[in-house]
Amino acid sequence: MGLTELAIKQAKPHTEKRIYLSDGRGLLLEIRPNGVKSWIVRYFVEGKEKRKHIGEFPQIPIREAREITLRIKGQAKNGDIENLSESQEIKRVIFRDIVNEWFETRIKPVMSKRHIDNTLMRMKKHIIPALGDMEVERIKPSTVLELCRTIEARGTIYTAQRVKQMIGQIFKFAIATDKAENDPTTSLIGALQPKKEKHYAAIIEQREIAHLMKKIHAYPYGVVRIALIFSALTFCRPGEIRHAEWSEIDVDKKEWKIPAEKMKMKKTHIVPLPTQAIELLNELSPMTKRAGKWLFPSSRMDGRPMSENTIRVALRTMGYSNDEMTAHGFRAMASTTLNEQGWTPDIIERQLAHSEGNSVRSAYNHAEYLPERRKMMQHWADFLYGLISM
Numbered sequence: 001m002g003l004t005e006l007a008i009k010q011a012k013p014h015t016e017k018r019i020y021l022s023d024g025r026g027l028l029l030e031i032r033p034n035g036v037k038s039w040i041v042r043y044f045v046e047g048k049e050k051r052k053h054i055g056e057f058p059q060i061p062i063r064e065a066r067e068i069t070l071r072i073k074g075q076a077k078n079g080d081i082e083n084l085s086e087s088q089e090i091k092r093v094i095f096r097d098i099v100n101e102w103f104e105t106r107i108k109p110v111m112s113k114r115h116i117d118n119t120l121m122r123m124k125k126h127i128i129p130a131l132g133d134m135e136v137e138r139i140k141p142s143t144v145l146e147l148c149r150t151i152e153a154r155g156t157i158y159t160a161q162r163v164k165q166m167i168g169q170i171f172k173f174a175i176a177t178d179k180a181e182n183d184p185t186t187s188l189i190g191a192l193q194p195k196k197e198k199h200y201a202a203i204i205e206q207r208e209i210a211h212l213m214k215k216i217h218a219y220p221y222g223v224v225r226i227a228l229i230f231s232a233l234t235f236c237r238p239g240e241i242r243h244a245e246w247s248e249i250d251v252d253k254k255e256w257k258i259p260a261e262k263m264k265m266k267k268t269h270i271v272p273l274p275t276q277a278i279e280l281l282n283e284l285s286p287m288t289k290r291a292g293k294w295l296f297p298s299s300r301m302d303g304r305p306m307s308e309n310t311i312r313v314a315l316r317t318m319g320y321s322n323d324e325m326t327a328h329g330f331r332a333m334a335s336t337t338l339n340e341q342g343w344t345p346d347i348i349e350r351q352l353a354h355s356e357g358n359s360v361r362s363a364y365n366h367a368e369y370l371p372e373r374r375k376m377m378q379h380w381a382d383f384l385y386g387l388i389s390m
Contacts, residue, residue, distance in 0.1 A: 002024050003021060016033060026073055037056060038057070039057060101177075102173045112264050127163060127166065127170075151163060152192060167184075201326050202325060210388070213387050219318065222283075227311065229276075238308065241327075254273045257270050277381065294306070337383075
């Protein structure tokens with residue numbers, strides 16, 4: 001059985017002489033009385049044993065020492081051992097290269113623009129400046145912990161957690177591509193401050209929902225009023241509402257088909273539109289369709305969609321604080337109510353476009369449960385409009 005990183009670290013020197021531990025296949029670890037641990041390769045030339053020092057541990061980790069050993073023995077067999085140079089030895093793997101490869105192959109092709117931008121920001125601001133120039137094998141749990149605690153000290157607990165998670169993902173990628181042996185983040189479970197769960201304020205009591213819908217229907221500004229009702233009817237994410245385009249609406253099919261690149265999980269999403277939503281769009285069409293591609297354009301008519309603050313300001317104008325109701329709260333309002341009304345959780349979750357924990361189940365067809373979702377969305381619209389007359 002070969003040596004392990006732990007066994008090497010725990011090996012103690014002899015007080016008077018050098019000792020040698022064998023990893024097998026000609027690789028020895030020399031431990032000097034002063035505690036220095038060096039790698040030595042044993043090989044044979046014309047039947048005579050020769051030895052070559054290839055570096056010290058931990059500067060050269062065990063995996064790299066084994067690779068160098070195979071290279072040296074191969075050259076010895078070919079009679080070329082004396083020509084072994086530094087440039088011929090195994091190239092060190094630099095963490096920056098792994099980070100970039102992971103980003104280009106695992107993030108950019110499949111994630112949403114927002115996720116890509118956030119990942120790139122954390123890479124450039126935190127990970128690469130601190131770890132980018134280090135050799136992969138030299139990054140230890142303590143190295144990652146020091147970085148994350150530095151981020152924590154600034155009061156950004158969530159960012160520290162996300163950076164640790166990203167580093168773990170990068171190391172898992174490195175292990176899968178044979179560029180690393182261990183993930184240092186696995187030892188850091190519980191080492192950081194727990195992140196605070198983010199809960200969006202939402203109204204979920206039926207009487208309060210009725211009060212909210214009445215206020216929305218009485219809101220004086222046409223486009224914003226329609227955006228508020230459309231948010232309640234479809235319970236899509238605020239960003240999806242703001243970036244909705246007329247070209248994505250099929251009035252005949254009564255569908256809003258959101259392209260994958262706009263969705264958080266990079267999967268096309270179909271939103272069945274109830275009759276009330278179609279009526280709203282017919283009302284909205286003469287207001288905004290000629291102005292450009294957006295259902296809800298900026299009031300400045302500068303080619304941009306509605307500001308992310310517009311819905312928030314409208315809710316504040318109606319008397320709702322940030323602790324009572326938010327633009328994102330329409331999702332929780334619908335989810336909670338529909339679950340209480342007995343609709344199948346899988347149908348609700350699919351309409352919310354939530355990701356599955358199981359990667360196989362998450363690769364769903366965007367039309368899954370569509371007949372059931374059409375019925376649920378029409379029921380939801382009828383329920384909301386029924387509350388207005390209460």
